[in-house]
Amino acid sequence: MKTIEFYFDFGSPTAFIAHKQLQKLAAKYQANLVYEPMLLGAVHKATNNTPPGAVAAKGRYMVLQDLPRFVQRYGIEFNFNPNFPINTLKLMRGCYAAKELSCFEKYVDIIYDGMWIQKLHLGKDEVLLDTLNNAGLNAEKMLELVQTDSVKTALKENTDKAVSKGAFGAPTMYLGKEMYFGQDRLDFVEEALQE
């Protein structure tokens, strides 16, 4: 059984597209898909990188032409969030709170769909609380855990790990020593799964 390590941040629309498509690939090839949270802003800072939207022409091309092509190709539901970019520090720390509460997978699905299908402003505490509570998760407990040192440290350490493995943006996937950057490299990921 092959393992795909998937380094993601909820704030990245391309990571969302990869999240949806990787689930299909993992099922098709019976691969192990491991979600690895990282804080994209910290990855950019550590590698002296900038988000695509920092170049206005690139941002326009991505949103208006490039992302819709992949959304259509992969056949996924996707709506660009008008609140983009959203500060995802609390949301990403929430991944480790969710792990402690044994609801990591559900949390990832809820936050990702809220961000890139329902277009919620999940940077706002009241929206986040409602979203988690409506999904049956213990929102208050999660926001409490998000403030703890162990959760903060876990995200920081995983982000550092991503950078040490060569990541400079999101999404970044690994199969063994092979690294793949971007929702546009999933065909190479699929080829590696077929081998």
Next chain:
Amino acid sequence: MKTIEFYFDFGSPTAFIAHKQLQKLAAKYQANLVYEPMLLGAVHKATNNTPPGAVAAKGRYMVLQDLPRFVQRYGIEFNFNPNFPINTLKLMRGCYAAKELSCFEKYVDIIYDGMWIQKLHLGKDEVLLDTLNNAGLNAEKMLELVQTDSVKTALKENTDKAVSKGAFGAPTMYLGKEMYFGQDRLDFVEEALQE
């Protein structure tokens, strides 16, 4: 007959890969492939963009992992030029000198192969002169034309045109109003040619 506008700079390895692959696609679908010279450095400056290699981790990933995957997929000959990055101002102006001398296609092939197959340091005048002369082109006349205002203006105007059409890097392709950025979008270009 469909037309692909191909905005390129000899200095970009991804544009070289696209150049080789687009020739195959144009032949396969009987499309019209139009080479549009632009100065990549000026495009970056105008759009506040930076080359991928400005982020060290991205540069390493591109050279060591990502480009070799596309080279293998497309089945093209490619050798990363150890002199990269080479100042391409004279080489790109040379495109318009070559147009005046009616040897544009030959010039593009010679310079591109010299840069990304033979790994020549074409930023050096003596290497450029030898390369052109060995190919049977009038090197002295070309270097003379490169100094003229009409040639300088032609490259500047085409670079401005690229930026006005939304380009922010190389290679950039257009089919009608559809824009495609990167050697990694040629599958979408092929789909557009099939329609």
